Amino acid sequence: MTVCMAPCPIVFDLDGTLIDSAPDIHASVNAVLLQQDVAPLSLDRIRSFVGGGVEVLWTKIVAATGIEPGLQRDLIAAFMARYHDATRLTRLFPGAFEALGVLADRGHPLGICTNKPLGPTVAVLDHFGIRQLFGIVIAGDSLPQKKPDPAPLRAALQGLGADPDTPKALYVGDSEFDAACAAAVPVPFLIYSRGYRLKPLEQLPHRAAFDDFSILPRLVEDEAMA
Numbered sequence: 001m002t003v004c005m006a007p008c009p010i011v012f013d014l015d016g017t018l019i020d021s022a023p024d025i026h027a028s029v030n031a032v033l034l035q036q037d038v039a040p041l042s043l044d045r046i047r048s049f050v051g052g053g054v055e056v057l058w059t060k061i062v063a064a065t066g067i068e069p070g071l072q073r074d075l076i077a078a079f080m081a082r083y084h085d086a087t088r089l090t091r092l093f094p095g096a097f098e099a100l101g102v103l104a105d106r107g108h109p110l111g112i113c114t115n116k117p118l119g120p121t122v123a124v125l126d127h128f129g130i131r132q133l134f135g136i137v138i139a140g141d142s143l144p145q146k147k148p149d150p151a152p153l154r155a156a157l158q159g160l161g162a163d164p165d166t167p168k169a170l171y172v173g174d175s176e177f178d179a180a181c182a183a184a185v186p187v188p189f190l191i192y193s194r195g196y197r198l199k200p201l202e203q204l205p206h207r208a209a210f211d212d213f214s215i216l217p218r219l220v221e222d223e224a225m226a
């Protein structure tokens with residue numbers, strides 16, 4: 001069965017897929033913990049909490065630190081004040097910029113479907129000068145639902161002009177949230193193996209995996225021929 005003949009829409013996850021943002025998330029979290037006289041958490045720990053969006057992140061932090069759960073709302077507000085434009089420690093993964101350029105030049109409509117809130121999403125896309133590549137950006141606070149619910153990815157596909165019920169499209173992500181979301185749409189899922197997932201690759205349903213963005217344009221072509 002042909003998945004996509006004409007250049008198909010490709011939707012990307014952001015944290016752990018296009019960008020290594022865990023160092024900025026880590027710094028913003030620890031600044032808030034410091035204000036509360038709570039010991040800092042390691043980068044590895046915080047990275048393992050990323051993927052489900054800000055509320056999930058802070059639910060995990062509250063559980064890990066024993067902070068009074070009633071404080072979570074205020075801590076999220078304090079965190080967002082730092083995180084909304086946090087780009088200083090964030091990097092594009094090697095080759096991601098070039099791969100996006102190749103795919104855009106080939107005519108693939110590109111989109112973003114992330115659980116990261118819209119403020120920091122736009123800040124980081126602007127910071128790296130890649131915002132204009134994406135025809136649609138669905139962020140963690142764009143809809144009432146977040147990944148793994150299929151609604152955000154369906155909205156992103158619709159925004160790129162794809163019929164989400166017969167999606168000749170691809171989703172590129174890194175985590176359990178992305179794999180489950182893609183399966184729920186359903187849409188073929190390509191997984192970046194150097195991202196923030198917790199489980200072994202084999203346990204996440206995916207069409208193909210890649211550890212180097214220079215391979216992605218060929219993987220996309222392979223999908224078109226499949």
Ligand SMILES: O=C(O)COP(=O)(O)O
Pocket residue numbers: 013014015016017049050051052053054057113114115116117175
């Ligand atoms: O911010 C998060 O928790 C996850 O963001 P992502 O969906 O871009 O991986």
Ligand SMILES: [Mg+2]
Pocket residue numbers: 013014015016017051173174175195196
């Ligand atoms: Mg991710």
